[in-house]
Amino acid sequence: MKADTKAWYWIPLLNFASGFPYAIILSVSGTMYKSLGVSNEDIGVYTSLMYLPWVIKPLWSPFIDLHGTKRKWFLTMQLAISISFLIVGLIIPASNFFILSLAIFWVAAFASASNDVASDGFYLLALSKDQQSLFLGIRSTFYKIAILTGNGLVVILAGYLEIVYTDKHKAWSYTMIFVAVFMIAITIYNFFFSPKIENNKKVETTSKPNFSKVFSTFFQKKQIVLIISFILLFRLGESQLLKMLNPFLVEPIKYELDESTKISEQKAALKTYYNIINHNRKANKSEMQFIYTNLPIFAIMQNEKTSLDLKNISKSDQTIYKDLVSKRTKFIDELIVHNGNSALIPKKGMGISNMDYGIIYGIFGVIALVLGGLIGGFVISRDGLGKWMLPMILAMHLPIIGFILISYIHPEVMFNLNLPYLEYSLNPLNLNLTTSIFYYNPYVVLAVIIEQFGYGFGFAAFMMYLIYVAEGESKTSHYSIATGFMALGMMLPGMVSGYIQEYLGYGNFFIWVFVATIPGLILSRFLIFPSDFGKKSTPENLRQSK
Template sequence: MGNSSNRNPWIWIPSLYLTEGIPYIVIITVSVIMYKKLGVSNSDIGLYTSLLYLPWVIKPIWSPVVDLFGTKRKWFLTMQLILSLVFLGVGLTTAGSSFFFMTLAFFWMGAFASATNDIASDGMYLIALKPEQQSFFVGLRGTFYRIGMITGQGLIVMIAGYLETTLGDNSKAWSYTMIAVALLMLILTAVNYLSTPNVEEEATDRTAREASFGKVFINFFTKKNIGISLAFVLLYRLGESQLVKMASPFLLEGRQTGGLGLSTSQVGFLYGTIGVIALLLGGILGGIAISRHGLGKWMIPMALSLNLPNLLYIGLAHFQPENLFFAGTVVVVEQFGYGFGFAAYMIFLIYLAEGLFKTSHYALATGFMAMGMMLPGMLSGYIQEWLGYTGFFIWVGVAMIPALAIAASVRYPREFGKKTD
């Protein structure tokens, strides 16, 4: 096998992160819609699909295995192939009498495979690119991950809806849809096999291969300023983690109960077209900005960019404008701000993973990132019901204060991420 370490990142980064986003959103979100349409009770849906999130939170526990054995490329290609088989399994068991437990078992296997795929794919990103390239491509990477999520939440759900109407049988519709997802994953696995570089970490320090699991974790938690660094990872998106759970329900909720009363197709249009374009632009520009000037110059502006647009939802909730233009404008500004502001967060996670065991340490960092999204998100619905939509969005604005305070306090090299030549 020839050396292909110089394969074009503009090709393999989009396909690799598309293949991260699609299985995640299908397992976590599309499964909820599928079970609802197949007649499963809300209590069962809530309990069992929430538990599917667990592998992404605890993935740091087995991330050292990916770091210490095999290559990142072999790991993610194997996991992607397993995911193809998982979705085929879901598709083939959807129409059975025990479909709930059978499909859930496949989703559980898929959740662990998808979380492991994330570890290995992120590891490839860290070892195949120089630090300045990591900064430059962070926007592209994040954008295609989100496009993968939107493909799942939008296109795949639309296909299922079309088949439900055409076939008049929800079980068959979702069976065919999941088989189509399996085929899509197989195609993406083949693309990644052909496009990703055959590189692995330089063996400059043999201890990286011989280390015990304990050493990997100890090395992470004894990093300089680790306490404030983890506080940053947990708090930077404190407001956004709650907003992201309640924004769509607010847009869909009837006007008499405080929402905007938009249709599902209108919300899909806002997030799936103009919202995604804004997210794309924000993410790419954020990556370019840091690669030119370093993280230090952009940390506070990006923290403001991520948080300030959330305040616009207070106006939407208070005035409840009927014209779609106003909701569309808020979604565009919020999505652009999120894309731009998230670049600083991703670059900081890369900084936090620097040194030995990059892949394991990045997985640890993203495990805390998942926790920072999961815990506030779990409470967001209760807070919204208690305060109403206007009060909830004011609360989201208040949550910006600790986020900005920790962004101003966290320590890192100001020039980190800056392109050197």
């Protein structure tokens, strides 16, 4: 069966419009909060709670299924998402930005979850089963490209603006305003290019099951307990990995004392500190407070040392100030426990800047993901889901081993790459082409490439299985219920991921994440579905089925 050439105009951007806000709300928000000084624990809890709209979207998905057209729903929701992002951008400079931005992100999350319901339903209605299989790889790939656009290009922009303005609040404010404008442009594109396959009159007059029947028929499916268990547990490891991978990559490699300081208060703090260490005595409260405040400490990144000086931070910015205090006190406590031997303190993250993180995911990650997604959709369309289910699950989860190795070995081999960019000013005619040095760790880049390729290749199998689960009457609502359980499986583990990481440390945390992938793998071996599900129909197998 030949591909519908018109579908190529709307499927990529429609799925991009689902993945992009999802990335901004659930992933980029965490990067932003980390940059603005929010702790790993708070990032894990509050950004994971934003999964809730995707968890409970089955409660209102039948309403979307029964009222209005899917096209009107997703266009309206995409506009609401755009406005929400714009508001977030405007309130970031506020002193209480954390609470305010979380509230607006919640509004955007409900709109984004509704957009997903309508977009998924539109896809299932507009294409035949053969076309759904054929475009599955494209659909999944552009969804993931959207996520990497957020994690990559948007973070690159924020990192660049952090350098330009030396003000992280202003940088992220402008970044979110840009995201809002970009989302509006995508909405306009979808308005003009998505086909009108439904009409209100048809929707109102067609006989459809009532609200309660939509839910009851889903839970009457064969193997439903096993199906729900598999959906909940399949992403148990990934849900935690996604929350803590950015903190691991951007957190400083280690901290160290600045022995060469010339500032009198810092020299006095060093003298007090060494007096405590050399005499192996317990410091009193006033001494510890003096050391916590004045001891000169550097954060060691890939390419620079950053001073953790409390006096450089305005006390009105409570989020960043508290984060800096926490880092200083934790390092000082560890130093005293180890009697001043910093070599005994485990290394932290990989010390990558936000801009370098964005480049790694926005360039290397996107290329690997696109290739993996295209190949994944192709092999399912050629051979069916049964042959590729196990290899695809393994392809998704085995790359975690790469992050285990990196977190323990901590390779610090760096290569530098000069990347050109336009240097701008308020005068639009004064544009200068210059270069910026990109510091990258080849081991990190390789781990990201393997992980993203495996994700693009393997996730196609999971999404194809969800399409199988949704087969039958009310497929839009049933698909929404299935993805709601998937979101629940992402939300709950993600909420505790920050606490688990802080308790275990990064190395042991990644081992735990890898172990957490095993239950989903085991359950997948007991699932019953047609082995040729998703296989493209050909004249030969059509004759064999008669």
